[in-house]
Amino acid sequence: MSTVTTVPMGEIRMAHQAGILRTLLGSCVGVALYHKPTRTATLAHVLLADSSFRSETEGERLERTQMGRYVDTAIQEMLREIGNDARRDGEVVAHVAGGAEMLAAGRGESVGEQNQRAAQDFLHRLRIEVVSEDFGGSRARRMSIDASDGRVNIETIDVIEFQRESEH
Numbered sequence: 001m002s003t004v005t006t007v008p009m010g011e012i013r014m015a016h017q018a019g020i021l022r023t024l025l026g027s028c029v030g031v032a033l034y035h036k037p038t039r040t041a042t043l044a045h046v047l048l049a050d051s052s053f054r055s056e057t058e059g060e061r062l063e064r065t066q067m068g069r070y071v072d073t074a075i076q077e078m079l080r081e082i083g084n085d086a087r088r089d090g091e092v093v094a095h096v097a098g099g100a101e102m103l104a105a106g107r108g109e110s111v112g113e114q115n116q117r118a119a120q121d122f123l124h125r126l127r128i129e130v131v132s133e134d135f136g137g138s139r140a141r142r143m144s145i146d147a148s149d150g151r152v153n154i155e156t157i158d159v160i161e162f163q164r165e166s167e168h
Helices: 064-069 071-082 084-088 111-125 159-166
Strands: 004-006 012-016 020-025 029-035 040-046 092-098 129-135 140-146 152-157
Touching (some): 029 071, 029 140, 071 111
Parallel strands (some): 092 129
Antiparallel strands (some): 012 040
């Protein structure tokens, strides 16, 4: 039986050779990277599209524990954890999900849509293949990745179940 590790909002977790990483997503985006040769999986629960809008008062540098909050810093940190050489070899693949419209939409692009676009664009710029994605809609998702084989499972869940799980 594999150990299941929950990835909280704005954080990143890694599993090597065994273990399942899991997170619960609404408008946030889950980004999973998998390096098959080493059977290393990382999963980030990303809140916002990018870190460039941060004000000077937030400090010049994000603390390591804050890297998972933004698409750009989360993916960079995940690659660092896997080993940057893996990306150059083209051995890392990505799975992305989330970006639901959990609140009534206003005008313009929603937070979920911004997160989705940012994740897709950043991975494309890094030439990391996105092998699966599941975005949008109005329902939450539970996303998991198994480090033993890279298998990703994305389940759509009801809002009531999402509220119950997010309370624990």
